[in-house]
Amino acid sequence: MDERLDADEVFSYFATTTPYPVNFSLMKILNVEQTRALDQYTIEHEPVAPINLMERAAQAFTDWYTARFDKDRPVRVFCGLGNNGGDGLAIARLLTQLEYKVQTYVVRYAPRESEDFMHNHRRLKLIAPISYIENERDIPVIRNREVVIDAILGSGLSRTTEGIVQSAIDAINHSPATVVAVDIASGLFADAANGPNATIIQPDYTVTFQLPKLAFMLPSQSQYVGEWHVVDINLSRTFMDRTPTTYFYTTEREIRHLLRPRNRFSHKGSFGHALLFAGSYGKMGAAVLASRACLRSGVGLLSVQVPRCGYDIIQTTVPEAMCQPDGHQHILTGQSELEEIDLSKYAAIGVGPGIGTAPETLAMLTKLLSDAQKPLVIDADALNLIAQNRELIAKIPKNSILTPHPKEFERLTRRWTSDYDKLGLLRDFAQRNRLVVVLKGAHSAIATADGTTHFNSTGNPGMSTGGTGDVLTGILTGLLAQGYDPVEAAVLGVFEHGRAGDRVANQRGQIGLTAQDIIESLRWD
Ligand SMILES: NC(=O)C1=CN([C@@H]2O[C@H](COP(=O)(O)OP(=O)(O)OC[C@H]3O[C@@H](n4cnc5c(N)ncnc54)[C@H](OP(=O)(O)O)[C@@H]3O)[C@@H](O)[C@H]2O)[C@@H](O)CC1
Numbered sequence: 001m002d003e004r005l006d007a008d009e010v011f012s013y014f015a016t017t018t019p020y021p022v023n024f025s026l027m028k029i030l031n032v033e034q035t036r037a038l039d040q041y042t043i044e045h046e047p048v049a050p051i052n053l054m055e056r057a058a059q060a061f062t063d064w065y066t067a068r069f070d071k072d073r074p075v076r077v078f079c080g081l082g083n084n085g086g087d088g089l090a091i092a093r094l095l096t097q098l099e100y101k102v103q104t105y106v107v108r109y110a111p112r113e114s115e116d117f118m119h120n121h122r123r124l125k126l127i128a129p130i131s132y133i134e135n136e137r138d139i140p141v142i143r144n145r146e147v148v149i150d151a152i153l154g155s156g157l158s159r160t161t162e163g164i165v166q167s168a169i170d171a172i173n174h175s176p177a178t179v180v181a182v183d184i185a186s187g188l189f190a191d192a193a194n195g196p197n198a199t200i201i202q203p204d205y206t207v208t209f210q211l212p213k214l215a216f217m218l219p220s221q222s223q224y225v226g227e228w229h230v231v232d233i234n235l236s237r238t239f240m241d242r243t244p245t246t247y248f249y250t251t252e253r254e255i256r257h258l259l260r261p262r263n264r265f266s267h268k269g270s271f272g273h274a275l276l277f278a279g280s281y282g283k284m285g286a287a288v289l290a291s292r293a294c295l296r297s298g299v300g301l302l303s304v305q306v307p308r309c310g311y312d313i314i315q316t317t318v319p320e321a322m323c324q325p326d327g328h329q330h331i332l333t334g335q336s337e338l339e340e341i342d343l344s345k346y347a348a349i350g351v352g353p354g355i356g357t358a359p360e361t362l363a364m365l366t367k368l369l370s371d372a373q374k375p376l377v378i379d380a381d382a383l384n385l386i387a388q389n390r391e392l393i394a395k396i397p398k399n400s401i402l403t404p405h406p407k408e409f410e411r412l413t414r415r416w417t418s419d420y421d422k423l424g425l426l427r428d429f430a431q432r433n434r435l436v437v438v439l440k441g442a443h444s445a446i447a448t449a450d451g452t453t454h455f456n457s458t459g460n461p462g463m464s465t466g467g468t469g470d471v472l473t474g475i476l477t478g479l480l481a482q483g484y485d486p487v488e489a490a491v492l493g494v495f496e497h498g499r500a501g502d503r504v505a506n507q508r509g510q511i512g513l514t515a516q517d518i519i520e521s522l523r524w525d
């Protein structure tokens with residue numbers, strides 16, 4: 001049986017205070033060796049026979065499959081000779097028993113099969129024929145409306161595909177069928193870069209066991225992943241909690257624990273006073289969006305510092321906010337028209353949306369970085385100014401949240417050679433400078449000062465539209481003002497920003513989604 005662990009061990013990654021209950025586990029992303037060890041630990045400690053664990057995986061896949069695909073769609077299951085192939089054979093048996101029209105193929109690329117493969121081979125053979133692919137001419141013609149289940153190679157991939165495996169993968173990729181990969185697309189490394197010209201299945205879906213894989217988070221691998229789903233096969237919770245990792249995947253369950261309910265007797269002073277530096281002539285929309293998003297994130301009070309040209313705009317479009325016009329008509333210079341800005345009054349400060357990169361604005365930013373006593377939220381042109389003046393990086397208050405999109409991050413660092421290289425750069429940049437860096441995109445990656453990276457699970461391509469980043473800046477500033485610590489604010493804010501985008505997409509589709517819709521769809525309960 002699993003022995004219980006110390007809570008300290010489970011939560012060691014979150015520096016001091018953890019918002020989670022004692023026996024709560026975050027969803028981790030483990031590497032291939034850890035995944036193998038997780039299987040092994042489960043086998044030994046549950047205990048469960050390997051063949052029964054394989055049956056559990058095949059059943060979980062089959063449940064997922066039958067909930068989505070009708071019996072009248074012919075299925076071709078392609079199996080390799082390892083345990084991924086063993087899964088495929090067990091899936092073929094289960095689907096056959098459910099009266100799906102199944103054809104099974106074994107791609108014979110080597111003389112040796114795994115033990116559990118052989119067991120499932122014997123069982124399937126009793127109820128259905130199996131074909132063997134040794135030469136190209138053995139590869140069947142795959143037709144429209146058919147479904148291919150890819151169980152050729154799984155996480156045991158140790159080298160680039162070649163020979164008959166390559167031919168089978170090519171044939172599947174060139175077919176009009178819907179392709180579903182078991183655990184991971186055949187030929188794709190789960191946590192390392194594939195070399196150039198690798199032959200890899202390009203599935204429509206990947207159904208993976210227990211935990212997502214690092215490759216699923218990376219834009220360059222998305223064609224080898226498709227829409228992915230995790231199915232639970234009850235692997236050891238103790239082992240998952242105990243295994244150290246620097247990669248986490250944010251789930252709704254985690255978010256429920258991060259969100260703080262409001263006290264019945266709270267008042268607006270309980271939720272902080274935020275200050276946003278945003279906007280310039282022609283880019284006042286960014287300031288409006290960030291301000292509205294900040295208010296919709298529950299901030300107690302909001303002040304907005306804008307160039308003089310933005311005064312009427314903010315006062316009319318965001319009447320809830322106080323507005324402090326800059327002495328300059330078109331840009332921010334930090335010379336306030338009303339009074340000297342006293343930064344100590346504010347619980348949180350966000351800077352960047354629409355501010356431009358004028359020298360006077362650089363001067364304002366430089367002063368803000370040295371005067372600020374608390375973590376800031378830094379976005380957009382503020383990041384571009386810092387990238388042009390890299391000596392400013394060292395001046396950023398520790399634990400500030402930076403929210404670059406990939407281009408801005410490249411300006412801050414360098415061009416990367418692969419998405420894995422980019423992840424390393426991100427981790428190092430956050431760790432070295434003691435910052436929280438949100439690299440935006442699908443599965444936005446949040447890197448923290450302690451070397452961990454949290455991948456977001458919400459959001460959709462409809463959000464690739466002007467202004468959605470400004471909305472995120474407003475949200476994060478609002479959360480910091482309410483007292484969330486910067487890592488919590490980033491994980492929570494990025495998740496809810498994406499979830500609001502998903503709500504909009506569900507209601508009116510992705511294409512018509514605008515940044516304003518996201519603000520209107522934010523919910524915090
Ligand atoms: N363990 C468990 O309890 C559970 C595991 N599960 C399932 O097991 C899968 C992992 O199984 P696995 O470890 O047997 O690896 P798999 O990917 O099937 O192939 C390994 C074979 O392929 C070979 N090979 C490698 N690269 C190659 C290449 N390019 N071209 C050709 N051959 C290549 C490799 O050769 P070798 O490296 O040893 O020379 C070895 O012989 C996992 O993804 C999941 O589906 C689930 O049932 C849940 C429970």
Ligand SMILES: Nc1ncnc2c1ncn2[C@@H]1O[C@H](COP(=O)(O)OP(=O)(O)O)[C@@H](O)[C@H]1O
Pocket residue numbers: 405440441442443444458459460461462463464465466467468469470471472497498
């Ligand atoms: N394909 C996608 N899936 C999920 N989220 C996305 C996707 N594309 C963009 N987003 C989100 O939309 C926002 C875009 O921000 P950004 O690039 O700064 O836009 P802008 O500068 O136009 O405001 C980010 O939060 C990003 O994570």
Ligand SMILES: [K+]
Pocket residue numbers: 084150151152153154181182183184185186
């Ligand atoms: K596979």
